[in-house]
Amino acid sequence: MTPTHFTISSAFLLGMMGLAFHRTHLLSALLCLEAMMLALFIALSLWSLQLDATGCSTAPMLMLAFSACEASAGLALLVATARTHGTGHMQALNLLQC
Amino acid sequence: MAHIMLTLLIGMVLGVISVASNPSPYFAALGLVLVAGVGCVVLMGHGGSFLSLVLFLIYLGGMLVVFAYCAALAAEPYPEAWGEWSVLGSVLGYLLLVVGAGSWFWGGWYEGMWVPVDELIEFSVVAADSGGVALMYSLGGGLLVVSAWVLLLTLLVVLELTRGLARGALRAV
Numbered sequence: 535m536t537p538t539h540f541t542i543s544s545a546f547l548l549g550m551m552g553l554a555f556h557r558t559h560l561l562s563a564l565l566c567l568e569a570m571m572l573a574l575f576i577a578l579s580l581w582s583l584q585l586d587a588t589g590c591s592t593a594p595m596l597m598l599a600f601s602a603c604e605a606s607a608g609l610a611l612l613v614a615t616a617r618t619h620g621t622g623h624m625q626a627l628n629l630l631q632c
Numbered sequence: 633m634a635h636i637m638l639t640l641l642i643g644m645v646l647g648v649i650s651v652a653s654n655p656s657p658y659f660a661a662l663g664l665v666l667v668a669g670v671g672c673v674v675l676m677g678h679g680g681s682f683l684s685l686v687l688f689l690i691y692l693g694g695m696l697v698v699f700a701y702c703a704a705l706a707a708e709p710y711p712e713a714w715g716e717w718s719v720l721g722s723v724l725g726y727l728l729l730v731v732g733a734g735s736w737f738w739g740g741w742y743e744g745m746w747v748p749v750d751e752l753i754e755f756s757v758v759a760a761d762s763g764g765v766a767l768m769y770s771l772g773g774g775l776l777v778v779s780a781w782v783l784l785l786t787l788l789v790v791l792e793l794t795r796g797l798a799r800g801a802l803r804a805v
Contacts, residue, residue: 535737536745538674541641544730545648545667551726552652557718561657561706565664565699569651572664575687576644576671582764583678584748591764592772594683598690599779603786605695609702610793616705617796 538580545573560615560622564608571601634746637677641746643670645730653722656711657703661696668692678748682762 535543549569556563575594582590612622619626647670650663668691675684712719758766768776 537638537641537737537741538746538748540734540737541644544645544733548645548648548652548726548730552648552654552722555654555722557654559654559657559706561699561702562654562660565651565657565660566654568695568699569648569664569667572668572671572687572691573648575691576675579675579680579683579687579761580678583675583680583683583761586760588760588764589767591680591683591761592768592775595686595765595768596775596779598686599783602690602695603782606698606786606790607793609698610790612702612705614793614796622705 538584542573542577542580546570546577549573556624558623558625560612560624560627563624564605564612567608568601568605571597571604575601633677634743637674637746640670640674640677644674649723649726649730650714652726653714653719655713655716655719656708657699657706658711659713661700661703664699665692665696668696679759680761682759682765686765 549566549572552566553563553570556566575598578590578594578597582588582593615627616622644667647663647667651660651667654660655663668687672684672687675681675687714720714723756763
């Protein structure tokens with residue numbers, strides 16, 4: 535594994551671990567999701583650049599568009615949560631708790 | 633050049649650790665700005681200047697600005713930065729993990745591996761990544777129309793999620 539591949543792989547996995555081991559805020563979990571998307575964007579771009587496969591350059595662009603959609607949906611959920619439960623804390627989302 | 637790339641890649645990993653350790657969202661957004669900036673310079677070092685520009689404009693200038701405004705929802709009197717022990721424990725744990733995994737690969741890395749092969753190996757009027765993105769408008773036109781439709785759909789999804797008061801299950805007020 536080249537150093538660049540190791541870096542982007544570890545960036546993705548660290549973001550995923552940050553999302554899994556979230557603490558208080560929903561927004562910090564969403565930011566970890568954004569870090570994963572960023573690592574994926576850099577990975578796709580580097581794929582196209584390192585292989586001199588210029589046709590693959592469309593993949594990171596479209597991925598960025600869809601990641602913007604996902605981020606806006608997540609933020610809309612955050613706003614809805616904050617206005618319903620009063621806080622953006624994960625402890626407030628306890629309706630399914632037994 | 634190899635030293636520059638080493639510094640940038642280390643900066644990227646440290647930035648993602650600063651986001652993944654889950655401090656208060658203000659500081660996590662700062663860490664994400666650092667990762668995006670350093671990632672842009674990594675892409676530029678590999679010759680992808682257009683993709684780096686797109687990342688800066690759309691990701692930092694569009695998405696992260698929206699995240700920064702939503703950080704107002706996470707206002708608390710004592711925001712936890714990376715000096716707080718609960719966050720620092722996560723930082724040290726992730727650092728240990730990355731250093732451990734890196735030490736497993738370290739033996740096989742030689743000097744030439746850090747630097748990409750030059751992208752400008754043949755003369756061309758159009759830069760590689762710009763020319764590739766132009767393909768999105770010609771052969772990839774169908775997917776462009778689909779993604780435009782998806783963006784419109786997302787707008788409607790967001791408006792429906794934040795409507796509240798009479799329709800939808802998420803908003804009680």
